Amino acid sequence: MRKVFVIGIGAGDPDHLTVQAIKALNEVDVFFVVDKGDEKAELAAVRKEICRRYATAKPYRIVEVDDPARDRTDPAYGDAVRSWHDARTEQYAELIEHEIDDGKCGAFLAWGDPSLYDSILRILCELxxxxxPVFEYEVVPGISSVQVLAAKHRIPLNEIAGSVAITTGRRLASSGLPEDFDHVVVMLDGNCAFTTVTDDVDIYWGAYLGTDDEILVSGRLRDVQSDIQRRRQRARDAKGWIMDTYVLRRRRLP
Ligand SMILES: C[S@@+](CC[C@H](N)C(=O)[O-])C[C@H]1O[C@@H](n2cnc3c(N)ncnc32)[C@H](O)[C@@H]1O
Incomplete structure (x- = not known):
């Protein structure tokens, strides 16, 4: 029987690796490193560095995988994502069947935690x-960018007994701030969707969390949003890519 690990590797700092993740890394014969294009080469490099640093128990192979192209111009967003997901599913079936020998172990290294905005668990469930191919799989949790953001800003993610919503920039822009949540975490925001928010909120924003390029900004949204936009643009121009996450917290009435 082949075995596949999905190992959460944290959000950018190799020190985010848990002891459980390091134990799993040392069982692996072949690592699949997904390359999502030039701007993500740095993320692939972090994955390789994690293997070099922590997978020391036995020899292993690294198989670089090209992520299937996604049609970002398709106005039917859901359809484009579904066909990209299907292409990925077939690609991963091939990898598991042809790159992992029977009785051996392969691993996908998931950015942050694999349960959050990552398609790998849906794909493996389907496969x-x-x-x-016949295989078993095990998931090792990782430290998500959401946890790193909260830690860096030294904030809790909920009011006492309150609720937290996690959403995307696309949804925030189209539907506004979800009702009944004091705290809303926003991920995958390529277009500064916080600029569409008219509610009186504080923002806790972080980019490149856990890396040497980390940027943190917090304050009343209406006071700091231009500064965030400016810094975000500057950082993106300099590096060619950006990953940022933020929490919006409703301000209490005095
Ligand atoms: C495809 S999702 C993957 C999330 C990941 N599974 C996690 O647990 O953090 C990518 C989004 O996560 C957030 N993200 C991931 N790593 C980050 C980092 N180091 N700094 C800031 N945001 C990050 C960004 O919102 C980015 O658009």
Whole structure:
């Protein structure tokens, strides 16, 4: 039987690795490193550095995987994501069947925690229900960018007994701030969706969390949003890519 690990590797700092993740890394014969294009080469490099640093128990191979192209011009966003997901599913089936020998172990290294905005668990669940390839899989949790953001700003993610919503920039822009949540975490925001928010909120923003390029800004949204936009643009121009996450917290009435 082949075994596949999905190992959460944290959000950018190799020190985010848990002891459980390091134990799993040392069982692996082949690592799949997904390359999502030039701007993500640095993220692939972090994955390789993690293998070099922590997977020391036995020899292993690294298989670089090109992420299938996604049609970002398709106005039917859901359809474009679904066909990209299907292409990925077939690609991963091939990898598991042809790159992992029977009785051996492969691993996908998931950025942050694999449960959050990552398609790998949906894909493996689908593949596991097929008759081939036959494999078992295990998930090792990781430190998500959301936890790193909260830690860096030294904030809790909820009011006492309150609720937290996690959403995307796209949804925030189209539907506004979700009702009934004091705290809203926003991920995958390529277009500064916080500028569409008219509610009186504080923002806790972080980019490149856990890396040497980390940027943190916090304050009343209406006071700091231009500064965030400016710094975000400058950083993106300098590096060619950006990953940022933020929390919006409703301000209490005095
Ligand atoms: C595809 S999702 C993957 C999230 C990941 N599974 C996690 O647990 O953090 C990518 C989004 O996560 C957030 N993100 C991931 N790493 C980050 C980092 N180091 N700094 C800031 N945001 C990050 C950004 O919102 C980015 O658009």
């Amino acid at each position: 596991a229900s097929r008759s081939t």
